[in-house]
Amino acid sequence: MPLSSSHRLLVRLPLLATAFLVCAGCGKSDDAKITVYRIPKETQPAAMPPPAATNEAAPAEVHWTAPSGWEEQPASGFRKGSFLVRGADGKTADVSVISFPEAAGGLLANVNRWRDQLKLAPISNEAEAGKPMAVGGHDMFFVDLVSAQPIGSDGSKSRILGGIFPANGKTWFFKMMGPDQLVESQRAAFQQFLQSVHTSEGASGPMPMTANTGGGNTNAPTPPLIAAAQSVPLQYTLPPGWQEKPLSPMRLASFKATSPNGKEIDVSVVSLPGVAGGDLANVNRWRGQVTLGPIDEDALARTAEHVKANGHDFLVVDLVSDAPIDVQQGKQRILAAILDENERAWFIKMTGEDAAVTAQKSAFTDFLRSLKIP
């Protein structure tokens, strides 16, 4: 054995071993490093030729036109649009346009948030919150609130005029807040502002290609990827006898149908990011709604059906209460389909009196077959 070479190696072996083990122990070196960088804003036009035009529909944008006399302010953070309204006496009111993904907590929670800003007590009845109005073929919810006592530093009462507008998986909030008198004098202008709101097929790409007439939202972030799946309107064929209902912030589609026995049933389409708690948790939540006990995965697998439609595999559950839930309603039935796809969970749910839902079972399946998940 050549002694010299083995000696050399003996010195190197522990070194080599230590180096390896240290390397192996530390993992990817930049996994735990905070990085700081400067990037052009995502909505800034990149210095490159624009992409070839395509005719395909792109995520819709919401646009508006500000009445004359409103001073445009830079949009920032949540604000997709911001305006300052000056009164003759130097008082100012603030107009903001913001959007949140999904239902943003629901209508009532948001109206109560505004009520809180005016030191008004929260309400629990949606009917008291405001009134629905039609804007550009869409449903908007109009809110008019005035404080009970002076809030501003000048001793005047404050007023909020607001419009809540669900559009393509987002909820848009248009709000004017300021001294009561000033806001009241701007009521017509604000309504004109709400009337100008419309969705259009915005250009795709890293920046909005169409200039925003009202200004203000050119800084709006590109719709995030997770919301992009939702920006495309739902397409479906309405089964005979079903009627479209106004959308609530959570619902992407909402229907009612009346059965021969006069009972009304409710159908909703809701989509949430992720698996939204998982199939079992949702089924058990629905079971609770029809006073059934929870089940486990095995029982779910045994009782649920799979409906294949349009290349999607819906998990369909049919739940009926053991006894009438209340005297008027009789037994309740929930027929619901769940689809987990593209990192979103889709819930199509039909609720109502047992016989009424049973009568609509085939219409429900037809609806699933016609539904195009974006």
Added chain:
Amino acid sequence: MTATAIGSDFLHAPLRFFASLRLTVVCLGLGMLLVFLGTLAQVHLGIHAVQARYFQSLLIFWSPPGASWKIPILPGGYLLGTVLLLNLLAAHATRFQFSRKKIGIILLHFGVILLLLGQLLTGLFARETQMRIDEGQTLGYSEAPREVELAVIDASDPKFDQVVAIPERVLARGGTIQNPTLPFTLNIRQFLPNSHLAMRSQESQAPPSMATTGLGTNIVVAEVPRTVKDDERDLSAAFVEVAGVQGSLGTWLVSNAIPDPQSFAINGHTYELVMRQRRFYKQFILTLLHFAHDSYAGTDIPKNFSSRVRLVDFERGENREVLISMNDPLRYRGFTFYQAGFDNNDRTTVLQVVRNPAMLLPYIACGLVALGLVTQFSMHLFGFVKKRSR
């Protein structure tokens, strides 16, 4: 016995241990056991956790259910690979002697050494990320599909965003985070690797939120185990308290399920907080011009997926169209872009972005092993033929 002899013996004992053929056999046996157990464990842990816990680790630990302590039960992939490598090197130093007759074996062993080294380097330095690009969209970054980051963005400048990106591992440690570019500290009060988010209005019995401001006050968060499924993504969440010189500005809930940034102002600057998939910015940008999904005529059976992209690299003056298809990836600046998927009614492409500095090593290693085998067998064959002809 002289002092030199003792010293020499003291040095030779570990060398003999590392050079022993028994060690090779034990390591190979343990390696087989590791592969077997790792395969079984995938059922409950998923492939990514198994890779990290069984193969990219020094030791595999076991703890009885409910216990807080753990004991090592098996050597992990890195330890076995390292010992095998040392074993091979030590064997060469002690047993093998360089001669022309052994050239094949030496080549072969050198190939195996390279293979082990290549695997170690791949495990340490390779990174796989994804790029999801909509048609017409331009992206300059890829995202880690299984790792989040907290981005703190100074959005005050109308043209630029200054981003402080805090990776998941730092968030998971919790505690206070300071960065010289931020005029405040971040206190990570809780980090949930996977969570279930629900609107508070739907969960009336939920306890009050840790969040005091922002969207989080309306959201109920519950921790759930990390997903082990390949096609699911964790929804991570964290409660982050922002503390300026004047005191706390509030606690925000951030989650990759809340894609819109939440903002606050301090010192006249507007900052945004957002949790998102960890981003890796590139020195170039890609624009998806068109995604094509071809089927065999008259059927729904996919034939080919391809993405026509424009690659623009201002630094190198590159501006060209590239077609990425299933077996024809784009290789640029050390990154390989594979066509991995599609989405959004064929209007979004998903590219797998792989950066592996040790990519060539396995090819070279296999070449060397093959060359070594051919050399060794040929030498035997020629020797045999020569003997026969005599």
